[in-house]
Amino acid sequence: MRRAVYPGTFDPITNGHLDILRHVVGLFDEIIVGVLHNPAKHPLFTVDERVEFAREATQGYANVSVASFSGLLVDFCRARDASYIVRGVRNPADLQVEMQMAQMNESLYPEVHTLFVPASPALSFVSSSLVKDIASHGGSVRAFVSDVVNDALVRRIGQNGANAEG
Numbered sequence: 244m245r246r247a248v249y250p251g252t253f254d255p256i257t258n259g260h261l262d263i264l265r266h267v268v269g270l271f272d273e274i275i276v277g278v279l280h281n282p283a284k285h286p287l288f289t290v291d292e293r294v295e296f297a298r299e300a301t302q303g304y305a306n307v308s309v310a311s312f313s314g315l316l317v318d319f320c321r322a323r324d325a326s327y328i329v330r331g332v333r334n335p336a337d338l339q340v341e342m343q344m345a346q347m348n349e350s351l352y353p354e355v356h357t358l359f360v361p362a363s364p365a366l367s368f369v370s371s372s373l374v375k376d377i378a379s380h381g382g383s384v385r386a387f388v389s390d391v392v393n394d395a396l397v398r399r400i401g402q403n404g405a406n407a408e409g
């Protein structure tokens with residue numbers, strides 16, 4: 244069984260994340276989207292909301308499941324018997340950070356290898372942080388997230404940026 248974890252904060256999941264998933268979905272028997280539960284990061288959405296968005300966005304893939312995790316990513320991989328970590332790379336700055344994390348993860352748990360997937364050029368500028376920033380200033384993010392996430396952003400942040408810092 245070739246099993247991978249696609250980890251992230253996913254606050255919220257974007258079309259950029261889904262683009263990465265689309266590229267690897269055929270490579271593995273099973274992919275677990277691992278949503279990091281880390282309240283210290285003060286995410287906009289709760290872990291349950293982020294898991295729900297990810298489930299809704301990936302429901303078309305029979306071999307993709309979604310679960311939350313806390314603690315070390317390698318411990319989650321070990322518990323799920325996953326040999327691969329999938330990470331999207333949008334630019335050289337991403338690669339620099341991701342390389343270090345991949346090497347650290349592999350030194351902590353040599354049975355796991357990280358697969359870097361270059362973002363599609365049309366989506367390489369999309370990030371959850373920018374999406375939230377744009378939404379908080381009343382901009383439209385419809386092109387970058389699913390309808391469900393878009394509606395949730397409008398509800399949480401407000402169409403004209405009310406409670407944007409919350």
Ligand code: PNS
Binds near residue numbers: 253314344
């Ligand atoms: O989407 P993000 O926020 O870039 O994802 C980062 C994530 C969740 C992959 C990373 O923060 C992580 O793996 N956190 C779990 C704790 C951990 O294992 N830290 C050591 C990484 S070398």
